[in-house]
Amino acid sequence: MNMPYGYSNEYEEWYVPPAVLEDLEDKMGQAVFGDLVGGEVSAAVEALGKRELAFLLSGASSTKDRAYKNARDNLSRYLRGTRKPRADWKAKMTGITRAWRIKQIRDRGRLSVRAVVTLVTSKKPWTGPVSDVLSGRYLRQFVDAVEAGDAVGALQTLTESYGLHPDYVLEVESVASIEVT
Incomplete structure (x- = not known):
């Protein structure tokens, strides 16, 4: 993975099944970069x-x-x-x-991101939208993760900005959609 200078994912590793990881990477790339x-x-x-x-x-x-x-x-x-x-x-x-x-994205200084995901935070999965308008530190972390090809790191940044600390998430079960505006 080609990581930009100074990029490091500061969160604990999430378990993401290979099929879900591929789906997450595809949807994140399509949402951020489109055509x-x-x-x-x-x-x-x-x-x-x-x-x-x-x-x-x-x-x-x-x-x-x-x-x-x-x-x-x-x-x-x-x-x-x-x-x-x-x-x-x-x-x-x-x-x-x-x-x-x-x-x-960096020049604009803000980015609205919405992801509908199923996250396992304990024994019971939670399905719902995780959305926020990213700016400042969260925007920097999100963009660095996307630039490095780390879709999981980008999702972790979004969940923290949303209010759910990434250390409480055990697994990403599915990704229904990701929208970036």
């Missing part, structure tokens, strides 16, 4: 704009640079459907758009 995950060219162009995306993909500093023109032309071909992006371009585009979305 930006997977290297979709049209979603990336819509989010960043063709010019900005071409600059970021090429690493160029001027519109007159050959690398910029190549990137711009390739984006046009991908959008028209005359070509499909290679795997390395898709990976690069996904990385750029994920970083852009994380920066956008």
